[in-house]
Amino acid sequence: MAQNEQFLIDRVCSGDQTAFHELVGRYKKKIYYLAYDIMGDHQEAEDISQEVFMKMFRSLKTFRRDAKMSSWLYQITVNTSIDSLRKKSTKPARSIDEFDPSFIKAELPTGGSGAHALNPVRSAESAQIQEHISEALKKVSPKERTVFVMRHYNDLKLHEIAEILNITIGTVKSLLFRAIKKLRKELSTYMSDPGMEATYE
Amino acid sequence: MSDCKKCKSLFLEAYYGELDAQRKQFFKDHLLVCDKCQSEFIEMKSTLKFMSKRVRPEPPKEFWDSYEERLAQRIEKEETSEVERGSWWSKLADAFTLAPKWAYQAAAAVVLIVVGVFIGRMLFTPSASEIQQASQQPGVSAQQQPGTELVHRTQDYIERSKLILLALVNFDPATEDPYALDLPYQQRVSKELVQEASYLKRELAESDQERLENLIVDLERVLLQIANLESENDFEAIELVKEGVNSRGILMEINLTDLRRSIRRGKSSISPEQPSPKTQTY
Numbered sequence: 001m002a003q004n005e006q007f008l009i010d011r012v013c014s015g016d017q018t019a020f021h022e023l024v025g026r027y028k029k030k031i032y033y034l035a036y037d038i039m040g041d042h043q044e045a046e047d048i049s050q051e052v053f054m055k056m057f058r059s060l061k062t063f064r065r066d067a068k069m070s071s072w073l074y075q076i077t078v079n080t081s082i083d084s085l086r087k088k089s090t091k092p093a094r095s096i097d098e099f100d101p102s103f104i105k106a107e108l109p110t111g112g113s114g115a116h117a118l119n120p121v122r123s124a125e126s127a128q129i130q131e132h133i134s135e136a137l138k139k140v141s142p143k144e145r146t147v148f149v150m151r152h153y154n155d156l157k158l159h160e161i162a163e164i165l166n167i168t169i170g171t172v173k174s175l176l177f178r179a180i181k182k183l184r185k186e187l188s189t190y191m192s193d194p195g196m197e198a199t200y201e
Numbered sequence: 202m203s204d205c206k207k208c209k210s211l212f213l214e215a216y217y218g219e220l221d222a223q224r225k226q227f228f229k230d231h232l233l234v235c236d237k238c239q240s241e242f243i244e245m246k247s248t249l250k251f252m253s254k255r256v257r258p259e260p261p262k263e264f265w266d267s268y269e270e271r272l273a274q275r276i277e278k279e280e281t282s283e284v285e286r287g288s289w290w291s292k293l294a295d296a297f298t299l300a301p302k303w304a305y306q307a308a309a310a311v312v313l314i315v316v317g318v319f320i321g322r323m324l325f326t327p328s329a330s331e332i333q334q335a336s337q338q339p340g341v342s343a344q345q346q347p348g349t350e351l352v353h354r355t356q357d358y359i360e361r362s363k364l365i366l367l368a369l370v371n372f373d374p375a376t377e378d379p380y381a382l383d384l385p386y387q388q389r390v391s392k393e394l395v396q397e398a399s400y401l402k403r404e405l406a407e408s409d410q411e412r413l414e415n416l417i418v419d420l421e422r423v424l425l426q427i428a429n430l431e432s433e434n435d436f437e438a439i440e441l442v443k444e445g446v447n448s449r450g451i452l453m454e455i456n457l458t459d460l461r462r463s464i465r466r467g468k469s470s471i472s473p474e475q476p477s478p479k480t481q482t483y
Binding site for chain 2: 024029033036037042054057133134151153158176177184187
């Protein structure tokens with residue numbers, strides 16, 4: 001753990017409110033986006049991210065100083081999100097990536113060119129693709145989706161995911177393969193398009 | 202492990218750039234010679250590339266600017282509710298810890314009594330439908346039905362009075378031995394019935410049994426006359442009593458009362474085989 005992060009934690013433990021805000025500022029986006037990718041809903045993602053920081057605040061004194069802060073926070077995020085999904089399973093599901101009109105669509109780091117907004121036809125196609133991807137993600141189980149979004153959209157390494165979820169790398173890979181297989185099946189229309197095919201470079 | 206199996210186990214690391222130099226070389230070399238693995242890898246890669254087209258809605262700048270403030274408000278709110286919850290629990294706990302031991306025992310005893318009474322009522326009190334059902338059954342005793350006890354006593358009173366009246370009405374001094382009437386016995390029973398009549402009249406009046414009450418009033422007068430007879434040989438007085446019974450239609454009324462009761466029970470008390478009151482003998 002970085003020296004200054006350790007110092008920050010000590011300050012939070014001694015009741016320094018500024019240090020707490022600084023710590024939150026460091027992780028708020030990562031936690032929010034991971035929660036958003038798992039839940040697919042902005043409001044739930046905000047609630048979960050705040051809950052994560054509240055849990056962090058309550059148990060910071062018992063936090064092992066040799067552990068990685070980000071892993072600990074991701075772990076809390078995943079557990080809180082999965083719990084929320086369980087409770088939500090009895091309620092009508094909302095669409096993944098259903099978003100507030102005031103929000104702007106941001107390209108993910110691994111995404112395309114971002115020039116679609118200038119062309120109405122491409123823009124409509126893009127909206128349709130977004131909808132299909134959201135639907136496909138909903139068809140994947142919560143655990144498979146969690147592992148998939150952790151690796152694919154949150155750039156966590158396979159061994160990090162294994163550590164956070166307390167499972168083996170083999171299990172992480174297995175969950176990822178299953179998720180990819182299901183996603184491919186759901187998006188088979190696009191997959192059969194030769195233009196979509198890619199070769200190993 | 203075969204090369205194909207080993208190669209497939211490296212697909213994810215290969216795509217996400219997590220392979221070290223040695224494994225990366227093995228992977229590349231194998232794909233060049235194995236069409237099947239190459240095809241499968243291309244398939245996986247195309248799916249992942251397509252999934253990369255997903256875009257997340259980015260919250261506006263204000264959302265992030267006020268994030269810490271909203272979080273602080275939520276923490277404060279939850280801490281306040283926890284304190285309130287804590288104080289409520291502590292008040293409750295204080296109430297229990299301050300109470301002396303006898304208070305617990307008394308409270309436990311009261312609770313046990315209440316529970317016992319409740320269970321007893323649940324087990325032994327018939328429901329309204331059961332009471333109604335029981336009242337419709339002809340064989341049910343009068344004691345089980347509220348209000349029927351008075352009717353039962355009245356009927357009993359009428360029956361005993363009827364026997365006295367029949368004995369007197371059927372008595373013919375011209376043909377029968379006056380001592381056969383056993384007037385002292387009739388007078389003693391009549392006195393008892395007159396005394397009983399005063400209570401019965403009041404109860405019948407209270408329960409709006411006007412017809413029966415009138416019958417009891419008539420019987421009381423006749424029984425009073427019988428009770429005041431001086432001797433069995435006072436034929437004139439006996440004839441007056443007979444006339445009083447006949448003029449008031451007391452026996453007729455008694456028979457009608459019996460008839461109504463029988464109809465209510467679903468059977469007639471007057472059958473062709475039974476003798477009429479006039480011919481009944483004591």
